[in-house]
C-alpha cells in the first residue's frame with residue numbers, strides 16, 4: 046500500500062497536480078490481494094490462464110514468479126508482448142480508475158495470462174481501489190483535450206458499466222460462434238454427394 050501511494054504521488058506530480066491528488070480522489074483507498082495459481086496445461090494453445098482484461102481500480106502491483114505468462118497488448122489484441130519476470134521486481138499496471146482520472150494520459154494496461162505445459166505458475170496481485178462512492182472524472186483536462194467521460198460517476202457505477210459491457214461482449218462472442226458453426230454445418234450439408242458410378246460407365 047505504501048509503495049502504491051508513493052507511485053500515485055509521482056503520477057499526481059507528473060499531471061501537474063499536488064502530490065496527494067490521486068490518493069485524495071480515492072476517498073478511502075482499499076487494497077485487495079489476489080493469489081493466482083495456474084496449473085501446467087498439456088495443451089496451452091487451447092486455453093488462457095486469465096482472459097484479456099484491464100484491472101478496474103487505480104493501480105495494481107503484481108509479483109510474479111520466474112515462470113512467466115503475463116502478456117500485454119498495445120494494439121487491441123493483435124500482438125502480445127510477454128512481460129519477462131525480473132526477480133524481486135513488481136509489475137505496475139494502471140487500472141481503469143487511474144486511466145479516467147488522468148483523462149487517458151496514463152493508459153489502463155490491457156493484459157492476459159497464458160499457461161504453459163512445463164510448469165505451474167504463481168502470481169500475487171495487489172489491487173488499490175477507490176471507495177465505491179469516490180467520484181470518477183478526470184482530475185485535469187489539458188488544453189485541446191476533451192474529457193474521456195461525459196459526466197462524473199461513482200466508482201461503483203463505473204464498475205457496474207464495465208461488468209455489463211463485459212457480459213454483452215461475451216454474449217455477442219457466443220452468438221457469433223454459434224452462427225459460424227451453423228454456417229459450417231449448412232455448407233457441409235450442401236456439398237454435392239459423390240455418387241458411385243457403375244464400373245461399366247467409367248470404362249465406357
Ligand SMILES: O=C(O)CCC(=O)C(=O)O
Nearest residue numbers: 079081114115158168170
Ligand atoms: O497472473 C498474472 O500475471 C496476471 C494477473 C492479473 O492480471 C490479475 O489478477 O488481474
Ligand SMILES: [Fe+2]
Nearest residue numbers: 098099100156
Ligand atoms: Fe489483471
